[in-house]
């Protein structure tokens with residue numbers, strides 16, 4: 001085997017760690033996601049991008065309703081747990097049951113807990129421990145990763 005082939009094989013093994021190997025229930029190729037989603041949502045959901053703070057209309061959204069995954073429509077957050085964190089991103093102190101998964105993210109030289117959709121494994125944002133009661137958590141979400149459905153809060 002050529003040296004470059006060996007290195008590629010090793011990189012493949014490292015990338016297919018436990019987090020990546022977890023099977024998503026809604027799957028598309030990267031190319032399919034790119035066609036399915038608006039450009040800014042695709043960048044955040046599928047490539048862990050971050051929208052500019054105070055850029056999302058959902059940051060100021062105060063109506064009752066449900067926030068669903070921008071990629072697969074799974075309901076993720078209720079308006080009942082939304083609060084104004086002042087961060088410029090839509091913030092919640094708890095997700096809906098069985099809606100999201102978290103994993104350690106060491107990019108940007110920080111250890112943060114990344115929040116992903118449980119069903120399609122899309123990136124949503126991060127969770128921090130400086131939120132309000134009762135959980136003390138702050139789910140800091142990208143508005144473009146969510147779809148708001150006004151109505152009765154879940």
Ligand SMILES: [Zn+2]
Nearest residue numbers: 069072117120
């Ligand atoms: Zn999803």
